[in-house]
Amino acid sequence: MTETTLVKALSVPEAIATRRSIRKYTDQAVPQQDLETILQLAGLAPSAWNIQPWRFAVVTNPEVKARLKAAAYGQGQVESAPVVLVAYSDMQHALANLDDVLHPGIPAEQREGSIQGILGAFAGQSTEEQEAWGAGQTYIAVGYLSLAARSLGYDTSLMLGFNPEQVKEILGLPAHVRIPALIPLGVAAEEGFPHFRYETSQIAQFVN
Numbered sequence: 001m002t003e004t005t006l007v008k009a010l011s012v013p014e015a016i017a018t019r020r021s022i023r024k025y026t027d028q029a030v031p032q033q034d035l036e037t038i039l040q041l042a043g044l045a046p047s048a049w050n051i052q053p054w055r056f057a058v059v060t061n062p063e064v065k066a067r068l069k070a071a072a073y074g075q076g077q078v079e080s081a082p083v084v085l086v087a088y089s090d091m092q093h094a095l096a097n098l099d100d101v102l103h104p105g106i107p108a109e110q111r112e113g114s115i116q117g118i119l120g121a122f123a124g125q126s127t128e129e130q131e132a133w134g135a136g137q138t139y140i141a142v143g144y145l146s147l148a149a150r151s152l153g154y155d156t157s158l159m160l161g162f163n164p165e166q167v168k169e170i171l172g173l174p175a176h177v178r179i180p181a182l183i184p185l186g187v188a189a190e191e192g193f194p195h196f197r198y199e200t201s202q203i204a205q206f207v208n
């Protein structure tokens, strides 16, 4: 794991407590090393069968960001942030490459059976259903990513307000992929809104 160039990393509770959606960013660039650390941490998220269907397009080109902003109904955070990550799931690629994600500890004679078992679980699903499942897994990595960024002193804003077909066209992504989030990322130029959440008692029941 490489050291961040910005700050001493925040703890997980500190990162969770201080993360807010940020829609205005300074023009401070995010070093490549920090981006790679954030993506590496996001990639440590868990997924069913370890399928890891998440993929990320990392956009810093101002012209591409301007086009993404237009695809996001003009939302200013897309152009304000120095980096926009586009998180998408690609189950077609993941299912075609299951040997890559099977744990090396699984013995050779069991690997083909494991792969066929996983493929069988998805066999009756349409492409849309498979990608909807993949998008659910991808959100886990997106959550990790937003906290990893905060921990290293950066801020993000998760966004679902965009036209996915336009985003695919801008980035040249295959038609079948699903995009759970655009994620502007950078150094905050505003505080964001204080957290306003349900009480724990409203979202959890302790079942004895």
Ligand SMILES: Cc1cc2nc3c(=O)[nH]c(=O)nc-3n(C[C@H](O)[C@H](O)[C@H](O)COP(=O)(O)O)c2cc1C
Pocket (backbone or CB within 6 Å): 019, 020, 021, 022, 023, 075, 157, 158, 159, 160, 161, 162, 180, 181, 192, 193, 195
């Ligand atoms: C999946 C997802 C999609 C979102 N889409 C947008 C969006 O398109 N535009 C926006 O301004 N905020 C968007 N938000 C931010 C939410 O409004 C925000 O997370 C929520 O109000 C809680 O505020 P906080 O993130 O500052 O704690 C999105 C958040 C999530 C998790």
